[in-house]
Amino acid sequence: xxxxxxxxxxxxxxxxxxxxxxxxxxxxxxxxxxxxxxxxxxxxxxxxxxxxxxxxxxxxxxxxxxxxxxxxxxxxxxxxxxxxxxxxxxxxxxxxxxxxxxxxxxxxxxxxxxxxxxxxxxxxxxxxxxxxxxxxxxxxxxxxxxxxxxxxxxxxxxxxxxxxxxxxxxxxxxxxxxxxxxxxxxxxxxxxxxxxxxxxxxxxxxxxxxxxxxxxxxxxxxxxxxxxxxxxxxxxxxxxx
Amino acid sequence: xxxxxxxxxxxxxxxxxxxxxxxxxxxxxxxxxxxxxxxxxxxxxxxxxxxxxxxxxxxxxxxxxxxxxxxxxxxxxxxxxxxxxxxxxxxxxxxxxxxxxxxxxxxxxxxxxxxxxxxxxxxxxxxxx
Numbered sequence: 001x002x003x004x005x006x007x008x009x010x011x012x013x014x015x016x017x018x019x020x021x022x023x024x025x026x027x028x029x030x031x032x033x034x035x036x037x038x039x040x041x042x043x044x045x046x047x048x049x050x051x052x053x054x055x056x057x058x059x060x061x062x063x064x065x066x067x068x069x070x071x072x073x074x075x076x077x078x079x080x081x082x083x084x085x086x087x088x089x090x091x092x093x094x095x096x097x098x099x100x101x102x103x104x105x106x107x108x109x110x111x112x113x114x115x116x117x118x119x120x121x122x123x124x125x126x127x128x129x130x131x132x133x134x135x136x137x138x139x140x141x142x143x144x145x146x147x148x149x150x151x152x153x154x155x156x157x158x159x160x161x162x163x164x165x166x167x168x169x170x171x172x173x174x175x176x177x178x179x180x181x182x183x184x185x186x187x188x189x190x191x192x193x194x195x196x197x198x199x200x201x202x203x204x205x206x207x208x209x210x211x212x213x214x215x216x217x218x219x220x221x222x223x224x225x226x227x228x229x230x231x232x233x234x235x236x237x238x239x240x241x
Numbered sequence: 242x243x244x245x246x247x248x249x250x251x252x253x254x255x256x257x258x259x260x261x262x263x264x265x266x267x268x269x270x271x272x273x274x275x276x277x278x279x280x281x282x283x284x285x286x287x288x289x290x291x292x293x294x295x296x297x298x299x300x301x302x303x304x305x306x307x308x309x310x311x312x313x314x315x316x317x318x319x320x321x322x323x324x325x326x327x328x329x330x331x332x333x334x335x336x337x338x339x340x341x342x343x344x345x346x347x348x349x350x351x352x353x354x355x356x357x358x359x360x361x362x363x364x365x366x367x368x369x370x
Contacts, residue, residue, distance in 0.1 A: 013260060013261065017261050019261050022261065022262060022264050029271075033276065039283055040283045045289050049291075049295070059305070062272065062309075066312075066313035066316055068329050079298070079302070079336060083343045087343070090347045090350060090351065093351060103288075104286050120274060127270035128267055132266075133265060133266040134266075136264070137315060148326045149326055149330060152330055159326045184341060191345060192347070195351075195352050
């Protein structure tokens with residue numbers, strides 16, 4: 001069996017020594033992190049959306065590997081299936097050629113990179129600071145979690161109580177948060193439909209935009225003119241620039 | 242045969258141990274930290290409103306990875322139990338609220354685009370004194 005080798009770059013391992021759970025973890029983690037960084041580095045908004053889809057999908061794989069099947073399935077259906085459809089529609093509705101990539105200045109990039117690196121250093125330090133979190137997985141095979149999650153959302157707990165909690169204590173389910181979230185989603189979607197409905201706005205800026213020459217020229221002007229510098233004085237600012 | 246293999250393994254010890262050792266909670270925390278930091282940088286750097294929105298999604302996703310890792314009974318070491326089902330339920334609520342937040346933020350972005358003919362957030366300065 002040790003004759004069968006798996007080669008990854010400079011590393012050669014006997015196939016039998018490979019921990020397949022760890023292998024798929026490394027695979028999904030690499031895809032998730034690389035695509036997340038690609039979202040930051042990409043300038044084109046369509047490519048950013050594509051990388052975000054890949055990153056969220058790989059994260060769903062990580063959820064499956066952690067034994068959270070229901071959360072992973074919801075991640076695929078709601079994030080990858082729903083949020084990304086929304087995002088792609090947003091991209092399609094707002095993407096005119098000059099606006100697809102809006103460049104950031106190099107100074108801003110460097111500053112954000114420094115802040116991000118500092119934040120990452122702090123988070124990594126705290127991730128490795130607790131010895132209990134570094135213990136390798138004991139490999140406890142747990143029952144599928146979908147039924148306990150569904151019952152908890154209905155307000156009934158069927159999972160085992162945490163170690164140290166008093167026996168027979170009443171543990172709260174999640175029926176009330178579930179109802180609050182459902183009403184919240186309803187209100188939010190009604191509000192979003194109200195905000196996004198097509199209508200003619202009569203704000204000063206809209207009149208100004210509509211009154212300028214033909215649309216392509218005004219679009220190019222908006223893209224070219226930096227903030228403040230050559231902009232026409234808005235009616236909103238009362239003639240003071 | 243196995244001696245030569247071990248020598249090669251020792252040459253790249255970190256990557257080899259990643260592939261042969263069982264993963265721990267800390268592995269997931271590292272992934273969550275990278276996603277979170279990438280999201281923060283994305284929110285800070287992008288001038289496109291949709292890019293900022295994608296940064297928020299990444300941040301929420303990184304937090305979710307941590308919740309699921311702490312909730313997973315499989316990843317805990319000997320004797321530890323973790324959050325149990327609570328962490329998974331919290332992750333579910335985060336996903337749902339992120340979807341709601343994305344819907345509202347996109348509606349605001351579309352509205353902004355209708356009014357200003359751009360999605361550059363640096364031009365959203367009508368309320369500046």
